[in-house]
Amino acid sequence: MNYPDEITYGNKADxxxxxxxxxxxxxxxxxxxxxxxxxFQREQESKNQVHRRGEYNVYSTFQSxxxxxxxxxxxxxxxxxxxxxxxxxQNAAYFLxxxxxxxxxxxxxxxxxxxxxxxxxKDEEGRLRDPATITTLRVPVLRxxxxxVEATPRRVFANAHTYHINSISVNSDYETYMSADDLRxxxxxxxITNQSFNIVxxxxxxxxxxxxxxxxxxxxxxxxxxFVYSSSKGTIRLCDMRAPALCDRHTKFxxxxxxxxxRSFFSEIISSISDVKFSHSGRYIMTRDYxxxxxxxxxxxxxxxxxxxxxxxxRSKLCSLYENDCIFDKFECVWNGSDSVxxxxxxxxxxxxxxxxxxxxxxxxxSRENSKPRAILKPRKVCVGGKRRKDEISVDSLDFSKKILHxxxxxxxxxxxxxxxxxxxxxxxxxx
Amino acid sequence: xxxxxxxxxxxxxxxxxxxxxxxxxxxxxxxxxxxxxMLAEPNLxxxxxxxxxxxxIQEEMTQDGSWCLPGPQxxxxxxxxxLVSTEILCRSARAGPPQAPDPxxxxxxxxxxxxxxxxxxxxxxxxxxxxxxxxxxGFPRSxxxxxxxxxxxxxxxxxxxxxxxxxxxxxxxAVLTGMVGGAKSGPEGLETFASAAARPPGTGCKADLGELDxxxxxxxxx
Numbered sequence: 001m002n003y004p005d006e007i008t009y010g011n012k013a014d015x016x017x018x019x020x021x022x023x024x025x026x027x028x029x030x031x032x033x034x035x036x037x038x039x040f041q042r043e044q045e046s047k048n049q050v051h052r053r054g055e056y057n058v059y060s061t062f063q064s065x066x067x068x069x070x071x072x073x074x075x076x077x078x079x080x081x082x083x084x085x086x087x088x089x090q091n092a093a094y095f096l097x098x099x100x101x102x103x104x105x106x107x108x109x110x111x112x113x114x115x116x117x118x119x120x121x122k123d124e125e126g127r128l129r130d131p132a133t134i135t136t137l138r139v140p141v142l143r144x145x146x147x148x149v150e151a152t153p154r155r156v157f158a159n160a161h162t163y164h165i166n167s168i169s170v171n172s173d174y175e176t177y178m179s180a181d182d183l184r185x186x187x188x189x190x191x192i193t194n195q196s197f198n199i200v201x202x203x204x205x206x207x208x209x210x211x212x213x214x215x216x217x218x219x220x221x222x223x224x225x226x227f228v229y230s231s232s233k234g235t236i237r238l239c240d241m242r243a244p245a246l247c248d249r250h251t252k253f254x255x256x257x258x259x260x261x262x263r264s265f266f267s268e269i270i271s272s273i274s275d276v277k278f279s280h281s282g283r284y285i286m287t288r289d290y291x292x293x294x295x296x297x298x299x300x301x302x303x304x305x306x307x308x309x310x311x312x313x314x315r316s317k318l319c320s321l322y323e324n325d326c327i328f329d330k331f332e333c334v335w336n337g338s339d340s341v342x343x344x345x346x347x348x349x350x351x352x353x354x355x356x357x358x359x360x361x362x363x364x365x366x367s368r369e370n371s372k373p374r375a376i377l378k379p380r381k382v383c384v385g386g387k388r389r390k391d392e393i394s395v396d397s398l399d400f401s402k403k404i405l406h407x408x409x410x411x412x413x414x415x416x417x418x419x420x421x422x423x424x425x426x427x428x429x430x431x432x
Numbered sequence: 433x434x435x436x437x438x439x440x441x442x443x444x445x446x447x448x449x450x451x452x453x454x455x456x457x458x459x460x461x462x463x464x465x466x467x468x469x470m471l472a473e474p475n476l477x478x479x480x481x482x483x484x485x486x487x488x489i490q491e492e493m494t495q496d497g498s499w500c501l502p503g504p505q506x507x508x509x510x511x512x513x514x515l516v517s518t519e520i521l522c523r524s525a526r527a528g529p530p531q532a533p534d535p536x537x538x539x540x541x542x543x544x545x546x547x548x549x550x551x552x553x554x555x556x557x558x559x560x561x562x563x564x565x566x567x568x569x570g571f572p573r574s575x576x577x578x579x580x581x582x583x584x585x586x587x588x589x590x591x592x593x594x595x596x597x598x599x600x601x602x603x604x605x606a607v608l609t610g611m612v613g614g615a616k617s618g619p620e621g622l623e624t625f626a627s628a629a630a631r632p633p634g635t636g637c638k639a640d641l642g643e644l645d646x647x648x649x650x651x652x653x654x
Contacts, residue, residue: 073473075473076473077473101473163476164473164475164476182476182477183476210480211480211483211484212480213476213477213480215477232477232480232481265454265457265485265488265489266485268481268484268485268488269481269485272477272481319453319457322457322460323460325464325478328475328477328478328481
């Protein structure tokens with residue numbers, strides 16, 4: 001893997017809570033804790049500035065969600081954007097779904113670079129002219145104007161989730177999508193906002209019996225009837241919507257048997273899956289739990305085919321991480337375009353990449369001190385004990401407030417976006 | 433809250449194996465569950481994971497015999513004794529290299545503990561309403577009594593119980609000072625700790641039963 005080359009970053013007033021490239025990679029959307037969405041667009045390559053290929057610049061900024069107050073429960077509903085998902089582009093406009101804990105919104109982002117001019121119905125000050133004075137029919141003409149990008153909410157899908165929405169996923173039929181909260185998954189049609197189908201419900205009749213929640217869900221990239229959801233007990237269920245309407249009975253159940261030698265009071269917590277992603281091919285799923293990333297073959301339910309250690313040196317620190325709540329951090333994971341490399345974040349602004357073919361892995365850091373434009377990122381290493389070498393960092397010096405939870409990978413190129421608290425880093429492959 | 437590096441309250445070992453650390457983990461978990469209920473809306477996943485951890489510790493303590501069902505005669509003394517036992521354990525842990533607390537003291541303190549669910553029974557969990565047959569008002573009263581007994585200890589004792597914990601736990605002190613004593617305890621035991629919601633600080637001294645019910649309703653979500 002070539003080392004990244006160029007970076008750009010932006011300062012956000014708030015913490016970035018989601019990052020997502022669109023299907024072509026031309027656009028990159030971020031959502032933050034303040035309910036805002038910022039979309040970056042990749043510059044077109046120009047012949048004059050070959051070395052400046054593909055910088056991402058701000059394209060549009062809008063307030064997607066506002067804080068709300070649930071009067072029935074006397075509780076505030078956060079405006080934080082939990083997830084953004086793009087719809088495939090079907091015309092000149094771009095569409096994306098953004099969601100907070102309770103409400104999903106469909107946004108249309110479109111450009112306006114012409115405006116009609118030449119109306120003769122109003123005078124120069126904009127006052128309507130007396131119709132008696134209008135003697136000719138003048139058709140307005142479109143004239144160029146400065147490019148304006150506007151975002152308009154086209155649909156609001158509300159009041160369907162009692163619990164906090166953790167995932168949204170657009171179906172490959174492009175007509176439906178699903179939203180998942182802690183206990184339920186709903187299926188929506190994009191055109192219909194006042195009803196949704198409940199397709200998974202794991203809420204027990206007696207809440208006292210609740211021991212497991214849904215943590216993430218995603219549609220299969222090609223089979224519009226298939227989706228998966230992960231749980232806080234480290235299991236993944238694959239469901240087929242052609243089966244009975246309520247997909248409580250899964251088609252496949254993925255779970256790795258527990259390693260008895262590693263058992264502790266924290267075993268369940270660290271097995272809780274924080275993210276699940278289908279590979280682009282649709283043949284594999286990847287899951288992230290607290291210490292590892294696992295790749296599963298859809299045809300093998302009893303164990304993953306690959307397991308990668310993200311930061312195993314934390315295994316002896318679980319009690320402290322439980323105390324300071326870091327053990328509940330939800331890291332995401334992503335595939336590269338060819339499904340050959342997977343990436344996920346860690347602490348101290350480190351993020352990790354694993355090459356599935358060569359089995360090599362690398363730790364990189366997203367920080368302003370270490371990254372100047374066109375600098376090459378240097379691999380980092382955590383020292384787990386014994387003598388610490390010069391460039392290594394010891395486990396006890398790691399900054400646990402600097403966590404990389406959200407990353408994204410361009411669908412076809414080696415461009416990655418890494419969200420480090422309130423900074424966004426974009427790394428690209430070195431041009432040979 | 434997230435300091436550089438890691439606090440060494442827990443040992444370096446992955447799992448607290450010995451009973452002192454296990455008790456400490458249990459206390460920490462219960463405090464976390466209380467704080468869960470103080471936030472805008474509790475993170476359900478986190479609450480479930482902590483509750484499962486609490487259950488796991490309880491089960492192991494039952495199997496160990498370090499947690500046993502009380503007789504009816506000890507019902508009235510339960511919460512106080514349980515807290516005393518915790519305090520003894522924490523104090524002796526901090527007294528320096530672990531000199532084993534006087535076995536007689538410890539044994540008697542540990543004997544008089546509140547009931548927990550026998551493994552196999554449906555655990556109440558943090559969303560439990562009071563069990564069938566108990567009034568919903570039952571567990572807030574227990575919680576009041578528990579907090580009252582905590583309060584009635586010397587300030588040093590309470591401090592010691594929480595002295596090593598991070599920032600957010602100090603908010604709990606503010607809550608505790610806002611609570612007032614209630615009536616006699618019920619035999620609900622540990623679940624009541626977890627199940628009743630703590631009130632936000634500064635909202636008055638007397639725990640309003642109606643308000644606690646309302647909060648519990650939110651958590652249980654009919």
